[in-house]
Amino acid sequence: MNTRPAAAGDKSGTAAGRQERKRRKLYDQLYDTAIGLFVTHGFEATTMDQIAETADVARATVFNHYSQKVGFLEEWGTRRRARVAEILGAQHAENLPVHDRLHRYLKEMADLNTASRAETTVLMDASARHGRLLQDPSLEVELTRIVEEGRHRGEIRTGADSDQAGTLLAACYFSTVLRWIREEPAPFDLHQRLHGALDIILRGLLTNPTDTNKP
Numbered sequence: 001m002n003t004r005p006a007a008a009g010d011k012s013g014t015a016a017g018r019q020e021r022k023r024r025k026l027y028d029q030l031y032d033t034a035i036g037l038f039v040t041h042g043f044e045a046t047t048m049d050q051i052a053e054t055a056d057v058a059r060a061t062v063f064n065h066y067s068q069k070v071g072f073l074e075e076w077g078t079r080r081r082a083r084v085a086e087i088l089g090a091q092h093a094e095n096l097p098v099h100d101r102l103h104r105y106l107k108e109m110a111d112l113n114t115a116s117r118a119e120t121t122v123l124m125d126a127s128a129r130h131g132r133l134l135q136d137p138s139l140e141v142e143l144t145r146i147v148e149e150g151r152h153r154g155e156i157r158t159g160a161d162s163d164q165a166g167t168l169l170a171a172c173y174f175s176t177v178l179r180w181i182r183e184e185p186a187p188f189d190l191h192q193r194l195h196g197a198l199d200i201i202l203r204g205l206l207t208n209p210t211d212t213n214k215p
Helices: 012-041 048-055 059-065 070-090 098-115 117-130 138-152 162-180 190-203 209-213
Strands: none
Touching: 012 048, 012 059, 012 070, 012 117, 048 059, 070 098, 070 117, 070 138, 098 117, 098 138, 098 162, 098 190, 117 162, 138 162, 162 190
């Protein structure tokens, strides 16, 4: 395979970069259009034809970028996690103890949800009904990674299963947010509920942890 850099006067690299920027711009345009329509009209009521018409593109163009409507839901979740990763990266959160790092992660997720409650309500509900919200391992993989890094630093007790911890944390997050969006106004403070749930998971319920070995 030829991997040489573009020579002077060789515009192929520039053209490829320009084409990729145009493709990304259209991808983002379709995403923003779809999310706006979902929030205004609901996920189920919005069609791919409406997305194409509102974005002023051909129907086939939408399907070229998003093969099915649920793809917008998956992209929404991906962007949420990427935004949190960006924020935590800027804060050098990887240097924090695992307890503080997990709290910081859920806080940033809660910040995004509360800052756009209407969007979260529609998209999270649609993800639970039509997407792979509880089957997609992306969030639990990220949380598992944080737990595993804490385990290597000796901050997690010996024998704790990092994968199971990540699954439990992700399930706790999703179930809490799904309850939070069910009522208007919000039935509880999302930050406080996630903070409290994480404390229970990290600290446990029993005053004597050795009691967990009893049948």
